[in-house]
Amino acid sequence: MFLPKLFQGFPEIKEALIANRMQAGFLGAPMAIALRSQGVPIKIVYLGHRYGSAFVVSKDGPIHTVRDLAGKTIAVASRFSDERLIVGRALRANSMSESEVKMVEMAPPDMASALSSHAVDAFVTGEPFPSQAELGGYGRVLFFAREYWPDYISCVLVVRDDVIERRPEAVQMLVDGIARSGLWLDEGKAHREYAAEFVGRYYYQQPPRILRWALTHPMDRVTYTPLSPTRPDFDLIVDLMVQAKLLDQRLEFEDYVDPRFAEHTTTLRSWQFEPGND
Amino acid sequence: MTIKKLVVTMSVWIAAITGLHLWLNFDWESFLNDSRPEAERKLNVAYIPVT
Numbered sequence: 001m002f003l004p005k006l007f008q009g010f011p012e013i014k015e016a017l018i019a020n021r022m023q024a025g026f027l028g029a030p031m032a033i034a035l036r037s038q039g040v041p042i043k044i045v046y047l048g049h050r051y052g053s054a055f056v057v058s059k060d061g062p063i064h065t066v067r068d069l070a071g072k073t074i075a076v077a078s079r080f081s082d083e084r085l086i087v088g089r090a091l092r093a094n095s096m097s098e099s100e101v102k103m104v105e106m107a108p109p110d111m112a113s114a115l116s117s118h119a120v121d122a123f124v125t126g127e128p129f130p131s132q133a134e135l136g137g138y139g140r141v142l143f144f145a146r147e148y149w150p151d152y153i154s155c156v157l158v159v160r161d162d163v164i165e166r167r168p169e170a171v172q173m174l175v176d177g178i179a180r181s182g183l184w185l186d187e188g189k190a191h192r193e194y195a196a197e198f199v200g201r202y203y204y205q206q207p208p209r210i211l212r213w214a215l216t217h218p219m220d221r222v223t224y225t226p227l228s229p230t231r232p233d234f235d236l237i238v239d240l241m242v243q244a245k246l247l248d249q250r251l252e253f254e255d256y257v258d259p260r261f262a263e264h265t266t267t268l269r270s271w272q273f274e275p276g277n278d
Numbered sequence: 279m280t281i282k283k284l285v286v287t288m289s290v291w292i293a294a295i296t297g298l299h300l301w302l303n304f305d306w307e308s309f310l311n312d313s314r315p316e317a318e319r320k321l322n323v324a325y326i327p328v329t
Contacts, residue, residue: 001321003320003322004325007325010326013325021322022324023322024321128329129328206327222329
């Protein structure tokens with residue numbers, strides 16, 4: 001029913017969705033909302049996960065608090081990324097403004113090496129790149145997203161409007177599968193370790209030990225329930241986007257979210273699969 | 279080397295390289311999927327290697 005396609009950045013996914021080469025995809029929530037506001041025919045139908053983003057600095061560097069970031073260069077995936085909004089929240093919580101730091105855009109897979117070579121002073125992105133920097137011995141987590149943003153959302157599942165209209169059963173199957181996988185992942189460490197193995201080898205093409213670290217140190221570093229898109233979560237993102245001048249005006253929840261598919265997931269149970277029994 | 283031998287060698291080489299390219303690099307799954315009627319097509323779902 002589905003063909004997963006690996007991309008290296010959100011901008012490429014955006015172009016593929018617009019061109020209908022991809023019918024669905026995972027995007028950062030602000031980018032999805034911005035695209036919708038620009039008239040791109042997509043809707044958010046579900047979340048990919050909660051939390052899972054971290055702000056990383058050089059392990060032996062001079063940055064030990066958010067206030068030490070004054071004058072420093074921070075890599076973000078895109079100005080339309082949740083992580084960029086997190087930087088703003090962290091700075092404001094420490095009585096600073098965004099004009100006191102320099103933010104540069106960079107593809108997430110390049111961030112850890114940029115930190116290691118001192119091309120940037122810090123980066124903020126989703127796992128497993130913070131874990132990669134930690135395990136590589138050159139990165140240290142300054143803060144996790146949850147410290148400045150309770151119930152933080154990053155990746156969301158978007159689907160083209162024409163697919164929602166013509167093939168709602170396929171969209172429901174996709175959402176149900178993600179919901180059941182999320183329940184399964186949140187059942188314990190053994191499930192996460194197993195997921196790290198096969199996702200690392202067959203989907204992410206990354207060393208499983210990095211994913212194992214990202215999924216289990218600590219266990220709530222990334223969570224996979226609850227994943228239904230809710231109005232308060234998205235109202236906050238829209239407010240932050242307006243504040244950051246990423247949106248000219250507020251959008252209503254119904255304009256960019258189709259919650260029908262998520263409503264069906266509330267009665268689902270996790271996949272019945274135990275590692276070692278395959 | 280005769281002209282005939284040269285042409286045969288080059289043809290075999292080109293056929294081998296083309297075959298290897300089609301085997302290793304061409305996305306047959308997407309090609310076959312795109313050839314199906316829309317209602318039977320698998321959905322292409324994009325993701326990046328980030329949580």
